Amino acid sequence: MDIYRADRSPFDCREELGIIFADGFTQWLGFFSKDKNIIAKAFSHSFQLDQFYVAVVDQKIAGFVACTNCYDKSLVLEKEELKKHFGWFKGTIAAKVLKKEFEAPFKNPPNNTGSIEFVGVASEFRKQGVASNIIEYIIEQTPYAHYVIEEVADTNLAAMSLYRKLGFAETKRKNLSPSQAKRLKINSFVSFQLNK
Numbered sequence: 001m002d003i004y005r006a007d008r009s010p011f012d013c014r015e016e017l018g019i020i021f022a023d024g025f026t027q028w029l030g031f032f033s034k035d036k037n038i039i040a041k042a043f044s045h046s047f048q049l050d051q052f053y054v055a056v057v058d059q060k061i062a063g064f065v066a067c068t069n070c071y072d073k074s075l076v077l078e079k080e081e082l083k084k085h086f087g088w089f090k091g092t093i094a095a096k097v098l099k100k101e102f103e104a105p106f107k108n109p110p111n112n113t114g115s116i117e118f119v120g121v122a123s124e125f126r127k128q129g130v131a132s133n134i135i136e137y138i139i140e141q142t143p144y145a146h147y148v149i150e151e152v153a154d155t156n157l158a159a160m161s162l163y164r165k166l167g168f169a170e171t172k173r174k175n176l177s178p179s180q181a182k183r184l185k186i187n188s189f190v191s192f193q194l195n196k
Helices: 014-029 036-043 079-086 088-102 130-141 157-165 178-184
Strands: 002-005 052-057 060-068 113-121 146-153 169-175 188-195
Touching: 002 130, 014 036, 014 060, 014 113, 036 079, 052 130, 060 130, 079 088, 113 130, 130 157, 146 157, 157 188
Parallel strands: 113 146
Antiparallel strands: 002 052, 052 060, 060 113, 146 188, 169 188
């Protein structure tokens, strides 16, 4: 397994990033499309490759993790691309709602902190240490003293276990309203932090 910053990958990885993203996030994006291929195509333009790290196995993207400085964005959504794939109505809603969600700025981020975002592993490479290898690489290769992970669903037990295993500590929980919890099938979002 080789790990690269995505803009330095030996091949163009946008399409594969889109496929892995769609596989991991379709449950959250089902309103816009139930078709993973459409979601993959709709989002492939949005990855800011200088903010993503990818694991490559046999010329395939095994997984990805974004790491930003809490100011730069890892995803930048273009309204016209979303409309092209989701249609005018849903694409317009996606541009408004998802930009607010995915491109929201951090409020008063701590100094010298990296934000770990959008952890995704291709289904054929799951349970093989891909995500942990990428996150460990990021911690070794980036200059931050602290790392944060915001808004992990409390039902994502595998992710929470991984972050704890890597040394991240839970810092807060944001409980959802009963209606949100029922709709999203989670109770709260959990945040984590690691100090180098």
